[in-house]
Amino acid sequence: MLKIGPYTFQSRLFLGTGKFSSVDIQKESVAVSDTEVLTFAVRRMNIFDEQQPNLLEKINLKKFCFLPNTAGAKSAEEAVRIARLAKASGLCHMVKVEVFGCDKTLLPDPIETLKASEQLLEEGFIVLPYISDDVVLAKRLQELGVHAVMPAASPIGSGLGIVNPINLELIIKDAKVPVIVDAGIGSPSDAAFAMELGADGVLLNSAVSGAGNPVQMAEAMKWAVKAGRQGYKAGRIAKKKYAEASSPLTGISI
Numbered sequence: 001m002l003k004i005g006p007y008t009f010q011s012r013l014f015l016g017t018g019k020f021s022s023v024d025i026q027k028e029s030v031a032v033s034d035t036e037v038l039t040f041a042v043r044r045m046n047i048f049d050e051q052q053p054n055l056l057e058k059i060n061l062k063k064f065c066f067l068p069n070t071a072g073a074k075s076a077e078e079a080v081r082i083a084r085l086a087k088a089s090g091l092c093h094m095v096k097v098e099v100f101g102c103d104k105t106l107l108p109d110p111i112e113t114l115k116a117s118e119q120l121l122e123e124g125f126i127v128l129p130y131i132s133d134d135v136v137l138a139k140r141l142q143e144l145g146v147h148a149v150m151p152a153a154s155p156i157g158s159g160l161g162i163v164n165p166i167n168l169e170l171i172i173k174d175a176k177v178p179v180i181v182d183a184g185i186g187s188p189s190d191a192a193f194a195m196e197l198g199a200d201g202v203l204l205n206s207a208v209s210g211a212g213n214p215v216q217m218a219e220a221m222k223w224a225v226k227a228g229r230q231g232y233k234a235g236r237i238a239k240k241k242y243a244e245a246s247s248p249l250t251g252i253s254i
Helices: 023-033 076-087 110-122 135-144 165-174 188-196 216-233
Strands: 003-004 007-009 014-016 035-039 065-069 092-095 125-130 181-182 202-204
Touching: 014 023, 014 216, 023 110, 023 216, 065 076, 076 092, 092 110, 110 125, 135 165, 165 188, 165 202, 188 202, 188 216, 202 216
Parallel strands: 014 035, 014 202, 035 065, 065 092, 092 125, 181 202
Antiparallel strands: 003 007
C-alpha cells in the first residue's frame, strides 16, 4: 500500500493521459492498467470547457485521484500560478511540480523547482516535485516538506529507461518520503527495474500512449510494476564473479 500525504493507493503505477490517439483508447488503457492516479498537464486539458471532449468526460471521477502537473512552466511563479488553476478546478489539491529549464532536453530547473515547491507547500498543496536524478536536490526538497519526490529515469518521452541507476538508488535509500520514478520509461523491463531498485512507484505516459498497442502495453506495465515490487521485497541474490552450482556437488556417490 502506497501512502502520499493523506492519500492511500493500492496501485503503484501512475499513468499520464496525454498523447493517446483517441479518447476511447485512452480510457481502455487506463482501465486495464488498474492505476488509481491519473496525471495531466493543466495547460493541455479543457477542464473548464464542457464543449471540448476529454478523458474526464468518459470516466468515473470518483475512482481516481488526479495529479495535475505544471508542465510548460519555466519559472516558480508560473508553476505556482498553474497549480492554483488546477486547485480551482476542484479536482485535487495534489500537484506535480514541473519547471523546465531547457527546451531541448526538458530537464527540470532545480532552483525554480525548489522555489515553487516551497511556495506551494506554504499554500497547503500536496507537493510532488519532478526532478532529475539529483541526490542533493532530492534531500533538500524533503527537508522542505514535500510529500514525494519524482526523479527522472531519463529525459521525458525519450524511452531510454534508467540511465543512472546508481543515483536513483541513492535517492531511494536516503528517502524519507515516497520516490516515484518519472519520465524516460520505455518498456515493462524499465518499470520493473525501477521497482527492483526500491522505488515506491512509477509514473509513465509515452511508453503506453506511443506503443503499437497502448492497451496491451498498459496491462504489461501493470504487471511489471507489481513484479518489480515483489522482487524488491523478496530480495535478490548477491552477484558473484564465478559460477555456483544450484545443486550441491558434495556427498555425491557414483
